Amino acid sequence: MxxxxxxxxxxxxxxxxxxxxxxxxxxxxxxxxxxxxxxxxxxxxxxxxxxxxxxxxxxxxxxxxxxxxxxxxxxxxxxxxxxxxxxxxxxxxxxxxxxxxxxxxxxxxxxxxxxxxxxxxxxxxxxxxxxxxxxxxxxxxxxxxxxxxxxxxxxxxxxxxxxxxxxxxNRETMPKVEPIPLAGERVRTSRRAPDLCDVVGQLEAKWALEVAAAGRHHLLFSGPPGVGKTMLAERLPGLLPDLDLHEALEVSAVHSLAGFHLTDGLIRRPPYADPHHSASLASIVGGGARMAKPGAISCAHRGVLFLDEAPEFSARVLDALRMPLESGVITLGRSEVQARYPARFQLILAANPCPCGLAATPGADCTCPPLAVRRYREKISGPIRDRIDIHQTFLPMKKAFLRAALERAEPSAVVAGRVAEARERQRGRLAGSGWQTNGEVSGPYLRSHLPLPEGLGAVEEAVRRGRLSPRGVDKILRIAWTLADLAGRDRPGPEQVNIALAMRRGESGGAQERGAM
The missing domain is CATH 3.30.230.10 (Ribosomal Protein S5; domain 2)
Incomplete structure (x- = not known):
């Protein structure tokens, strides 16, 4: 033959x-x-x-x-x-x-x-x-x-x-040949992530980070340069639990296709991606001429995608995140075939309040014209902001608070323990639903299968005044459930609802009210 x-x-x-x-x-x-x-x-x-x-x-x-x-x-x-x-x-x-x-x-x-x-x-x-x-x-x-x-x-x-x-x-003795070694990048995970206790002060921001880790909520950090936005974002992966077998196989498959080498076996820790603000649309969402390859959002699947200096990213790049943030997948169509990649990442955006970074900062002298400040803030569009669960504003630390913060700094391991307990409560409550964390649960499921929190008057008033969208209401319900899980409660109460509303709006006071739960 x-x-x-x-x-x-x-x-x-x-x-x-x-x-x-x-x-x-x-x-x-x-x-x-x-x-x-x-x-x-x-x-x-x-x-x-x-x-x-x-x-x-x-x-x-x-x-x-x-x-x-x-x-x-x-x-x-x-x-x-x-x-x-x-x-x-x-x-x-x-x-x-x-x-x-x-x-x-x-x-x-x-x-x-x-x-x-x-x-x-x-x-x-x-x-x-x-x-x-x-x-x-x-x-x-x-x-x-x-x-x-x-x-x-x-x-x-x-x-x-x-x-x-x-x-x-041919079932013969194989000759000895020197193999070609692997060359290229290895997967970035949080195996040796920096510790949360390295961040001095910013207790409220740390609390927001803990809530985000517990419920897999998206975050927007805003504040002047040098206050710790990037440091906190880099420490989020260290607070997340290990991936289960199904998640590890899924994440490892994406990274293998992207050209990363799995020299240490399956990826068991949540991946971390932090592309530069000059990154192209194709490098973020994926792309290619005939067959689209996975981008940064797919490489961050089941992990963290951090966009530092978010207003400096192209508007096309930021707006391309809308659908993946909602659906958890990205479909890239080409002339011959459509490629579908998972993209259920946890997004953190970090932004300065203005081009010089000093607007609305006590004691600072901002040199930016009001129109420039407005244009800078509008670079993160309204639809993207509406998809962010928690908005956290940073302020420069004062010397008196610095001393107190040094004494109360918690290591990542302690916070990760609380996050793991909260995640366990969520898995038990959401068993059989297909979701594992509060941040993934759909709005209809929140309203029809879970008891509504008590004390929703402030939320209803915000909706009546047009300050809160229907998507925002679902975000508040998800955050309230996460706060209840961290507090060991079976159902969110008025305290959790009010704190969730404040975290959604970016108002201060979340860390101070933490003891009320």
Missing amino acids: VLASSWSVALVGLDGRPVQVEADIGSGLPRTVLVGLPDTSLYEARDRCKAAVANSGQCWPQSLLTINLSPATLPKAGSHYDLAIVAAVLTAAEVIRDRQELADTVLLGELGLDGRVRPIRGVLPALMAASQQGFRRAIVPYAQAAEATLVDDLEVFGVASLGQLIALL
Whole structure:
């Protein structure tokens, strides 16, 4: 037979679809034809694979060779098909003798011209999809074998070269080859997050951060430079509990596809992303010409997305966060295919009150014209502000408060313990609903399945005066439930409602009223 096939995986977002790679050696002038909607990097696989085969001591077919990637209607991108292409071609050429070895095996890997196998993106999501489709073996780059073993029910083999692949499939002794090491970024998590006790003062802001961590609420920090906005935001991941197995697999799959290396196994800590304000729209939400790649909001899935100097970000970037903040997913449409990525992140925005940063600061002399101050604040649009649960204003610390704050500073571990207890109460209350935290619960569920808090008069008055939107009412209910969880109460009372309203409006007094709960 001059026809043989092997299997690989095409990734559309995080969804993987099996791709059968067929190789047919026919009669005709020597040339290689690659069909099946390949992109540029895949189309160039013909030349990469031909050189790799020659430099590995084997012969490329000296006649018409047709390589088909099926299904032909599915767009295919990337260089990870190289191993599957070579396996199919060498099986058709009878260099690889056992065709059954490829029947239930998925091959992923890029070939260098010297025949060595290079690491690729998306090993984890591709093999998760392969396992769900019934495949039981996988051959991947040697450096990524540890990542591949994170998928259950798959027998994983790592190969460092084409010669090792041939020996493995022919059940021969594999030659020793120096593997190509992993290169690139590792995942940023909160494993060694800075401690909350490093932040001097700002007791009210710390309390707002604790509430946000407990209920997974979004935050807006505003205040002059140097008061601790960035320091507090960086310490939020350290207050969050570990990811469960399902969340860890989901987060790890996104980071694998984004090109981060899972050298330490599954990501068990919430990720943290803090893109610069010059970041493009595609880098934040994801993008690409034919197949959109995940952006910062997906890399922050189940973790924290911090936008420092938020008014300096492009208005298009900030407004693009509207739908992900509500739905927890981002769908990126392209001409050939739509990619869907999870994006249930916790957003923290930090902003100065004006371009010089000193507006409304006691004892400071702001030099900005009133119109400039207004324009600066309006860079964060009303719809985005309305989607933020907690608005916290920072003021410079005075010397007397500095001394008191130094004595009362709590470490992150103590606060994280209270957050974990509050999260446990939420999981028990929301069991079976599909949600785990108050910040995720939908408005209808809040109003129809949970008892309404007592003392909603102030909220109703704010709605009557037009100072609170219906979305804002739901935000207040969610915050009130989080405050009740932190206080160990079964139902929010008037104190929790009033504090939630103050935190929503950005009014001071939340930390001082904490003892009333």
